[in-house]
Amino acid sequence: MIKLEICCASAADAVNAFKGGADRIELNSAIAYGGLTPSLADLELVKAKTNIPVMVMIRPRSGGFSYSKMEFEVMKKEAELAVESGADGLVFGILKENRELDLRRNRILKEIAGDKETVFHRAFDIVPDPFAALDKIKEIGMDRVLTSALANKVADNLQLAKEIIAYAGEELEIVLGGGIREHNLKEIIEQTNCREVHLSAFNKKVDKSMLKQKLKFNSDCISEFEYKLTDIQKVKSVKEILSHY
Structure with a gap:
């Protein structure tokens, strides 16, 4: 069966992903901002309330990977x-200013991870040569x-996705992500032969404490009264599609 990884921004998200059947x-x-390092409180609560692997993002800021x-x-x-607090794996990706992989620094984080899993995240999608990077x-x-x-949405570059998966072979797992939704999931699977997918399953929620308020606490690109929460039913719907492969 194809594995489903859900991108979560909080302990509440992760618990809902777990309830929906995420792997x-x-x-x-x-x-x-593209995903930054979560709090240790979120990690500890997720570990206490779920029993599926939790991969922890290690990214100190937005705006690039150097x-x-x-x-x-x-x-x-x-x-x-993160390792001390129970992470099952670490997610990171460090590049040099020329967008080549920084072998030394990535290797250091791999060593810190020890026997935990390690994932190179979508910094991979801006490298000059994806096969050399692999x-x-x-x-x-x-x-x-x-x-x-190497596209904003994986559905826009399915041929390259298939080639990356084939080149990685048995040595390296490839997880496809980026714009994956229920409507395009089947095509992505059938065109690439992928065995793992990564997606978010958010719904917008309203915090009523900010309704009718004129004060601003966020930047202009972020709503003052809306936030996102992983939707259990959305996760279940994706899981149902994956169960047929």
Whole structure:
């Protein structure tokens, strides 16, 4: 059966993903900024309330994947704390300014992870040569790559997605993500032969405390009264589609 990984931004998201039948959780914060490191409180609660693997994002800021010395120190500490707090794996991806993989820094985070799983995230989708990048990720010894096949939506580049999966072979798991929804899931599976998919299953919710308020607490691109929460039924619907493969 094809594995379903749900991208979550909180403990509440993760519990709903678990109830909906997700096989694995990617735990983040700040999804609006591409996903950043979650709080340890969220991680500990998810581990206490679910029994599926929890992969923890290690990303100190938005705006790219080439980090300063201080930012990398933060990433190392975040990785150590996540492992100590029960993470089943770490999700990260460090590039040089020229978008090539930073072998040394990624290898250090892999070593911190120890026997936990490691995933190279969608920083992969801006590398100059995806096949050369796969070779380097194999060299580091990571377990998986999350990719949209170098497109905003994986459905826009299914041929490359298929080639990436074939090139990775048995040494590296490829998880397809990026714009995957119920309406295009079958085509993506059938055109790529993928065995794992990654998606969000959010619904918008309203925090009534902010209705009719004129004060602003967020940037202009983020709603003052709406937030997103993983929808159990959406997860179940995707899981039902996957059960046929």
